[in-house]
Amino acid sequence: MTRLHFAIEDFAALFDTVRRSSWRWECQGFYAIDAGELDSWLAGEAVPSTAEDEAWEEYVRGLRAAGIPFERLRVLADPPTDYERWMLAVTDRSLDIGEDVRWVDRSVVARLGDAPAYDYYIFDDDRVLLLEFDDVKNLTGLVLDDGPDVVARHQRWRDIVWPHAVPHVEMVNARK
Known part of the structure; x- marks a missing residue:
């Protein structure tokens, strides 16, 4: 069993280790890194693509070309927060590059x-x-853990919640 701590600067390099699949549980409801883009969207301004966005898109396209799925599950409040409304509005771009984004x-x-x-x-x-x-x-930090109990606990939650997840397009259509 290995539990390793990584600095934020190592985040991108950790994705280079993915060989078969990637699944994300996203439940914070807001992420500070997106605050500027959210503010622009709320003000009705266009939100330009950044170099970081383009690098991520290239990465996910590479996964898809290699047949490696990238699934993401976002938690949605009722009513949605401003951040979640923005995510609902801009996630089509993630679908276009090959992410399977769902909401619960x-x-x-x-x-x-x-x-x-x-x-x-x-x-x-x-x-x-x-x-x-x-x-x-x-x-603020990243912890990579391959302990069998840790992996099993997180797989179990994925396996419980994923069947309740609504594909992005369906969620957007249901909220119109």
């Missing part, structure tokens, strides 16, 4: 019980990348 209502998560209150990735079904955030939702 916070009420469903509460009913299913025992949901992690933190974000994580499952890489290749054998490693979990835990994302650590501060109180204002800045990413």
Whole structure:
């Protein structure tokens, strides 16, 4: 069993280790890194693509070309927060590059019980990348863990919640 701590600067390099699959649980409801883009969107301004966005898009396209799925599950409040409304509005771009983005209502998560209150990735079904955030939702740390109990616990939650997830397009259409 290995539990390794990484600096934020190592985030991108950790994705280079993915060989078969990547699954993301995204439950914070807001991420500080996106604050400027959210503010622009709320002001009705166009949000330009950044170099970081383009690098991510290239990465996901590469995964898809290699037949490696990238799935993301976002938790949605009722009513959605401004951040979640923005994500609903801009996620088509993620679909275009090959991400499988789905949503689950916070009420469903509460009913299913025992949901992690933190974000994580499952890489290749054998490693979990835990994302650590501060109180204002800045990413502050990364912990990669391949312990069998840790991996099994996170797979179990994925397997419980994923069948309740609504594909992005369906969620957007349901909210019109």
